Amino acid sequence: MMEALLKHLVDITCQRDHRLLDSSVVSALHELVGAEQVRVHELFRFRDELFVRPRVWIKDGKVVSSEDMDTDNAGEPISNYPALVDSIRQRKDCMEQITENNERTLWLPVWLNDKVSTCLEVKNPTPYSSDTLRVMEGILSVYRNYQNILDYSERDSLTGLLNRKTFDEKFSRLLASSTPEMSPQNQEERRNQSATGIGQWLAVVDIDHFKRVNDQFGHLYGDEVLILVANLLRSSFRAQDRVFRFGGEEFVVLLRSTTLEDARKIFERFRTNVEQHEFPQVGKVTVSLGFTKISNESPVVILGHADQALYYAKANGRNRVCYYDELVETGELQSEVSNDEVEFF
Numbered sequence: 528m529m530e531a532l533l534k535h536l537v538d539i540t541c542q543r544d545h546r547l548l549d550s551s552v553v554s555a556l557h558e559l560v561g562a563e564q565v566r567v568h569e570l571f572r573f574r575d576e577l578f579v580r581p582r583v584w585i586k587d588g589k590v591v592s593s594e595d596m597d598t599d600n601a602g603e604p605i606s607n608y609p610a611l612v613d614s615i616r617q618r619k620d621c622m623e624q625i626t627e628n629n630e631r632t633l634w635l636p637v638w639l640n641d642k643v644s645t646c647l648e649v650k651n652p653t654p655y656s657s658d659t660l661r662v663m664e665g666i667l668s669v670y671r672n673y674q675n676i677l678d679y680s681e682r683d684s685l686t687g688l689l690n691r692k693t694f695d696e697k698f699s700r701l702l703a704s705s706t707p708e709m710s711p712q713n714q715e716e717r718r719n720q721s722a723t724g725i726g727q728w729l730a731v732v733d734i735d736h737f738k739r740v741n742d743q744f745g746h747l748y749g750d751e752v753l754i755l756v757a758n759l760l761r762s763s764f765r766a767q768d769r770v771f772r773f774g775g776e777e778f779v780v781l782l783r784s785t786t787l788e789d790a791r792k793i794f795e796r797f798r799t800n801v802e803q804h805e806f807p808q809v810g811k812v813t814v815s816l817g818f819t820k821i822s823n824e825s826p827v828v829i830l831g832h833a834d835q836a837l838y839y840a841k842a843n844g845r846n847r848v849c850y851y852d853e854l855v856e857t858g859e860l861q862s863e864v865s866n867d868e869v870e871f872f
């Protein structure tokens with residue numbers, strides 16, 4: 528037991544990203560506690576309601592992750608899980624729920640600075656001994672501490688958004704998962720998606736005339752604007768989308784599984800949210816945005832396309848959303864020749 532525990536602790540603490548950390552915690556609990564099902568759920572807010580969505584779980588004895596799935600699980604309202612709601616209301620670390628068919632579920636919210644964004648669900652047909660409960664508690668603490676460290680290395684300290692390094696990792700993983708060697712089921716899914724025009728989209732956002740903000744009001748107000756724009760980004764996109772601070776006053780958004788029409792609407796809505804926001808002292812701030820469909824080209828090329836659309840927006844009035852593929856179609860932008868990758872480097 529001791530040896531197995533150590534092996535799992537080593538495994539948990541050698542992970543460098545949240546998904547792998549989740550997987551190693553799920554397999555530790557599955558094996559050490561002998562639990563029938565272990566799931567990691569993420570909790571997220573959408574339109575002022577709290578939702579729960581499984582991120583990693585056990586399927587046929589193996590650990591699987593929602594990132595391996597090609598379809599999105601929109602999640603369920605947290606009210607569908609009353610025991611979880613109770614555990615959070617009462618600020619408990621653990622809440623047991625016994626169903627009619629005598630199945631035992633433990634809900635273990637992961638508390639970080641008075642907030643819960645992740646929780647574990649452990650299902651077992653038999654009661655847990657005090658020993659297993661102690662092991663679970665220990666693993667939960669390691670999990671909590673380690674999440675904290677990972678968050679710190681993945682995020683930008685000013686805005687709390689995911690940083691450039693995380694973007695590079697996530698983006699290349701996203702592109703790798705759409706290469707031909709994916710499962711037939713996923714390929715089928717992808718074909719259905721293309722037929723319905725559903726795709727993934729990448730946008731580059733840049734604040735307009737941000738130098739003026741710094742020059743007129745000073746760096747501290749500039750920083751404040753960055754934080755407020757980051758908040759507007761967070762509230763304008765869905766939980767399954769990803770927002771990154773790319774550097775300076777530039778941000779990148781990955782929009783998942785949506786049509787061109789919806790992508791445009793969502794980006795326009797964000798642009799309008801910024802335009803309508805009253806920034807303390809500074810007043811009005813606007814952003815320009817360039818976006819493109821995520822194809823199976825290389826990351827540099829895709830980013831380059833979004834960047835070209837952004838520069839077009841900047842050169843044509845700012846406070847605009849521009850779509851690369853359309854600008855190329857209408858001849859407003861020249862599609863690059865095939866040696867563009869070389870030029871980028």
Ligand code: GH3
Binds near residue numbers: 738745747749753
């Ligand atoms: P444009 O509309 O063409 O984008 O004009 P701009 O003034 O925003 O031009 P540019 O992108 O070249 O300027 C970015 C400025 O952002 C320059 C830099 O001083 C400022 N900046 C970058 N990072 C930070 C930061 O972390 N805090 C603050 N306060 N300013 C920053």
Ligand code: MG
Binds near residue numbers: 733734775776777
């Ligand atoms: Mg810039």
Ligand code: MG
Binds near residue numbers: 735736737738
């Ligand atoms: Mg700018």
